[in-house]
Amino acid sequence: MSLQQTVEDAVRGLGLELVELERSAGGLLRVTIDRPWSPDAPAPAPITVDDCERVTRQLQYALEVQDVEYRRLEVSSPGIDRPLRHAQDFERFLGEMVDIVLKAPIGGEAAAGQVAANRKRFRGQLQRGEAAPWRIVWSDAVAAKPGQRVSKRRPAPEVHAMDFDLNELKEARLAPVVDFKGQRSPQQGD
Template structure:
């Protein structure tokens, strides 16, 4: 059910985003408490504003009403992914080289399964992340398929 909803939503929202030069970051359809939420995260270089989110919300809402892929009540929420944007595709990793990232892996590499560090490079489907262990720095080579979850991480210097 959830996959069907997200794939239909993606088909409906993509032309709207293309027209507005916006990028689809992620779609979530999940239950929180008693309510279902359909969340669409959009972005563009420099970030999206509340007005753009509102326009996409309105246009997508019309399309969803026409197609009616969801047979229950839900809340539609279109927003920016924020500072801790998820990194889902290889293109995302290429785009954010040099940024501070958080990663969670399916299996440990050099004893590390969850870490934060600087994304040094991404090529040949491998991310190189520099992490700090106490006072020394260490580079981990992480194959793309071993990454369970990754997002930009906010640093406080």
């Protein structure tokens, strides 16, 4: 049985899902877990330290049985910059701010002049697409600094949109949106 399958089975057996499995130099085995999501169910509760501890204990036994060599096991939640890999992840976080990196740069004529040549990175709101399953909507306007006055006459920033398919992506993550004034971000309200 493969390492991926062993870890996935152990995590699923505890009612959780495997988000990411990473094996690093020095013998570190990093496992990222989350609660399963379905569109017709209420938003799942966040992962707790107790969840990580249960998975760690379960994996220690499962990895020992499978004779997997590792020096250190690290189990954690996906965090505020959670990776998005599957269509279900994109469905779950529809309307959220995301960071995407394309496999191939887009720009010039292909983007009808909306995107600088050779651009691969975008941050914007995830929406359903028209020409492809998904769309990212963004503005390249520079955000005002805290305390800076913004003129009411300032023109509204131009909004851009690009449709994409999952096979065009190199990487996708939730954009870490943090408000240090004590207000919750929309991602934390899930």
